[in-house]
Amino acid sequence: MGMTMTQKILAAHAGLPEVKAGQLIEADLDLVLGNDVTAPVAIGEMKKMNVDCVFCKDKIALVPDHFTPNKDIKSAELYKCVKDFAKENEITNYFETGRVGIEHALLPEKGLVVAGDVVIGADSHTCTYGALGAFSTGVGSTDMAAGMATGKAWFKVPSAIRFNLTGKPAKWVSGKDVILHIIGMIGVDGALYRSMEFVGDGIQYLSMDDRFAMTNMAIEAGGKNGIFPVDDLAIEYMKEHSTKEFTVYEADEDAEYDEEYTIDLSALRPTVAFPHLPENTKTIDEVGEVVIDQVVIGSCTNGRIDDMRIAAKVLEGRKVKDGVRCIVFPATQAIYLQSIEEGLIQTFIKAGCAVSTPTCGPCLGGHMGILAKGERAVATTNRNFVGRMGDPESEVYLSSPAVAAASAVTGKISGPEELGL
């Protein structure tokens, strides 16, 4: 029986000729990731182990991006814990405030992940790197500790769901709309324990930033990982950003899938997930009148250059509605700088937006944009759980950058078409 892309990558890293769904394996890791919230717990666990040092100082990435720039004294202690550990262990890929970015935008940009890699990260959105044809998945701090010490992790080989994407998406439909549509279709546990493999002629119309947004949210369907085949666009991206050698794995023709879906991208509309689950989706035509207090444009899902460009295109020459706060945070310093060079930041500031240094802050209700009781936000982030962005009685609506920017202008959930775009 054939193997899926994910199964082939796992087999190669376990030193096995083949693996089957359900099999327990131990795989070699190409990269172990942690942030300022999860790494301190992992560092504490690693100290309990009978090891003197990390398995490889070049294969660990420590990215303090959650409560940074340090939001309070306790967060500053977490940051310092990560910093001291990085220094002690001479970690190559530790990123100080000012050079740091949101981890899942930063690592591909820095060329630290390429096709064929196996990556674990103590952050659930580690599944993002599947856009490059890597196997990557979120784990907890104890797994991170074990990974840092041994360079290995145990996995149950996942079965897979195949999403055959066809057609070309319409003007304002992005990767975010595609993944929200899929989560709306299969539910927040629709891909539980499984891989989500995205294939088909339609992927040629999805930019790398579209694909990163899609694999990023595989976890919101319960998936173990999301993955794309490696095409010319992905190869071009890796050559531009990385000097690492990459390996392209293709699914066997007779690979087995638990389920298969065909999705016509040309039929999709901008899509919004209503509170309090990413599966509560409606198309922009079905949203009705939802008045908002805040807009957040950024995050590991939608803080990349394409996202900044789309938001700026909508906000160009327009103003954020009176009484609405619009916060834009490019995901990395390179994206921030490019946004300045392209004049996007000027557009945001002239429109009345706050522009922030890269941080996960508002997405998880950490800092830099917290909601009061009863307030509503449209956000290009990935979760709209109860209390996610602040008070347990606040609400988060998930959307693409185009819908978020248009909503900032009208003060209610709106598509760009409402602005005549």
Added chain:
Amino acid sequence: MEAKGRVFKYGDNVDTDVIIPARYLNVPDAKELAKHCMEDIDVDFVKNVKEGDIIVADKNFGCGSSREHAPLSIKASGVSCVIAETFARIFYRNAINIGLPIIECPEAAKGIEAGDIVKVDFDSGMIYNETKGTQFKGQAFPEFMQKIIKAEGLINYINNK
């Protein structure tokens, strides 16, 4: 090895943001975290939970973030076992890795109510609802995971290897 206690019952998709909200994650200490466990969906949980109590929930328990603070806060609050129809995969892994007993059993999730006294035998996977006089067979762990649980977590398991 067994657990016995009074049940706290929750529905589908209990996410890690409600198990332990991010606003408390600036402290990694499990006992501190436990002071806020479940507070966004059940403000009384922390007040009422006693050593040995059991959480029973429907599908996809622990979905969302990979924060190990979630199972750590549940364990530190005194909970002896979580029974659910299904668990989200990162939570499942984390619970095993830190030695919080969990067990998947759709029938038990349906047949147990808040306040019931429930006993779980981890060796056999049997779940007894002593209040209602019913019993359920939960899914036993594969041998590999049993070894991690017996070692009381992944770190000890690796240290012992």
